[in-house]
Amino acid sequence: MVVDDEPTVRELLCAALRHAGFTVTAAATGGEALEGARTASPDLVLLDVMLPDMDGFEVIRRLREAYAPAAGGRGGHIPVVFLTARDTTRDKIDGLHLGGDDYVTKPFDLQELIARIQAVLRRTGGDPAALLRVADLELDPEGRQATRAGVPVRLSPTEFRLLRHLMVNAGRTVSKAQILDRVWEYDFSGDTGIVDTYISYLRRKLDNGGPKLIHTVHGVGYVLRGPRT
Structure with missing residues (x-):
């Protein structure tokens, strides 16, 4: 699930990920992201920090709290990769301490981003290439x-x-x-x-x-x- 309030960036990411073989959903706000996580149970969330209704740090806090007892043996850990223009060391530390699995800053290289997503999925057992x-x-x-x-x-x-x-x-x-x-x-x-x-x-x-x-x-x-x- 791609979460970004900029339509151009969101559409670019969705198109690139679909071309790489992923099934993709999108959200423009933190509220949409939380609802999408509840209904679609994504294998990974690509999350912007600067969202119109709540920041991405609040989204991951609520995500970790709300879905802690999620079914399927994975607990509440839906992998989250931050993708944001917030590039200070403090922001990166906060994102990772809150449960982020990776932190990528804008501008970004699409091939590197996809490789990072695949690496996170391998680590968390959600490898899209798995049989x-x-x-x-x-x-x-x-x-x-x-x-x-x-x-x-x-x-x-x-x-x-x-x-x-x-x-x-x-x-x-x-x-x-x-x-x-x-x-x-x-x-x-x-x-x-x-x-x-x-x-x-x-x-x-x-x-x-x-x-x-x-x-x-x-x-x-x-x-x-x-x-x-």
Whole structure:
């Protein structure tokens, strides 16, 4: 999740991170960031310090307090990388003492920033290149390959992004609106039919001879889970 109140910087960061293979959400205020952390549970927050409603130091204080008992075995530690023009030594020390995982100052180099994000994710167990597994389904985000029971599954780029989103959220119901936002990354003016279409494509490719993995939650969306025992 990118948190920055400058639209140009925010859009640049989102575009660069998507090009690097990340799924990205954005927030322009501290309040939006805290709500986004609650609803989207991001793997990492890229956080500006100078925000219109509260500074980034207050955001990370509230983040650490509010989500301390978060589920999933990661505690409340959503990794935070500060990205800010506040470049004094005192600011850097404060950001790191409050629980920041890295502190990058503006102006910045995009390639270095992405490398730092990847390094933080490796340290905190949120490596986006890590192999994803649900039952006998495996997805290699780095190699962009999928297998079911060891058999390769050929996927289009959109099918791959959709499957990755479902696997990252395995066991959780994701709404069609969320899928549109995270997979297609632009507004389809309320037409969620394309989600249904691509879910049907995935089912034909994944469920051929094996237990059903993608389940419909009527009136809400879809959930990917292994066979119930």
